[in-house]
Amino acid sequence: MRKLALLCLILTIGTASLLAGGFITANDLEPASLTGAADYDGVQILATAEKNVTIEDLGDSVREAADGEVFNSRIKLNGSGKPEYRAIRFTSDTDGATLVVYLNSSSKTDARTLIVARPDGSQVATLTAPPDSSDEAGIASCVLPEAGEYLVYSKSSGINIYMLYC
Numbered sequence: 001m002r003k004l005a006l007l008c009l010i011l012t013i014g015t016a017s018l019l020a021g022g023f024i025t026a027n028d029l030e031p032a033s034l035t036g037a038a039d040y041d042g043v044q045i046l047a048t049a050e051k052n053v054t055i056e057d058l059g060d061s062v063r064e065a066a067d068g069e070v071f072n073s074r075i076k077l078n079g080s081g082k083p084e085y086r087a088i089r090f091t092s093d094t095d096g097a098t099l100v101v102y103l104n105s106s107s108k109t110d111a112r113t114l115i116v117a118r119p120d121g122s123q124v125a126t127l128t129a130p131p132d133s134s135d136e137a138g139i140a141s142c143v144l145p146e147a148g149e150y151l152v153y154s155k156s157s158g159i160n161i162y163m164l165y166c
Contacts, residue, residue, distance in 0.1 A: 021097060022090025022150070025163040026073035029055045043164075044089040045075065046151075051085035053077055063137035063162060065102055071137055071162040076106065081153025083121050088152050092166045095146045099125075099166040102139055104132040106158030113155040116142055124150065129159045137162050 024043040032038075032055045034047040047053040054076040063071045081087045092099070105112040109131055116125040127140035144150060144166060152164065 021093040021147075021166045022099075023165040024075075024088065024090070025071075026055060026075050026161065027071055027163075029073060029075070031055050031057050031073070042091065046081075046083075046085050046087045046089060048085045051079070051081070053086055061135065063102075063104070063135055065137040065139050065162075067139065069102060069137070069163065071102065074160040074162050077154050077159045077161065079154065079158055080156045081115075083117060083119055083151050083153070086153055088161065088164060089119070089149060090151075090164065090166065091149050092144045092147050097144050097147070097166040098141055099144050099150070099152075099164070100139065100141045101127055101152060101164045102137045102162040103127070103129045104138050104160050104162075105129040106160055107131055108133050110157075112157055112159050114140065114152050114159055115155050116144075117151050117153070119149050119151060126155070127152075129154075132160065 022043050034053045035049045038045045057073050077086045112129045114127040114129050117123050125142035130138035
């Protein structure tokens with residue numbers, strides 16, 4: 001009985017630390033065309049009327065990542081972004097947290113660059129969004145230097161985000 005209780009405690013702590021901070025999955029979002037900031041449990045998707053973001057159901061074209069995660073929806077950034085628009089803002093609760101993003105370029109042939117930045121626009125890292133040439137979702141990650149607010153947005157052209165967590 002003690003071993004079972006200890007195992008439950010370890011699993012609870014491990015899961016809580018995995019999801020501490022920013023977490024968003026397109027699978028939990030309703031399809032929409034966002035023309036302003038939208039808050040999803042503390043993670044914001046930033047958009048404007050001129051620089052919108054689309055949440056889209058994939059229908060039968062689901063994406064599966066190499067680790068087995070399956071996605072039936074995506075957040076389409078619809079082009080290049082900045083800290084003010086076509087971006088996802090989240091908070092890391094711990095120093096040195098690993099940011100993991102499931103993503104694809106909106107192009108079937110070209111990889112694209114996802115910027116990881118502070119709200120002032122200072123760049124922390126870049127991640128590669130692989131071409132959307134199959135039914136596989138790409139996975140990219142980086143280490144965030146410290147706790148605080150961060151954003152991700154496309155350096156140029158569209159990127160589709162399926163899930164993000166740190």
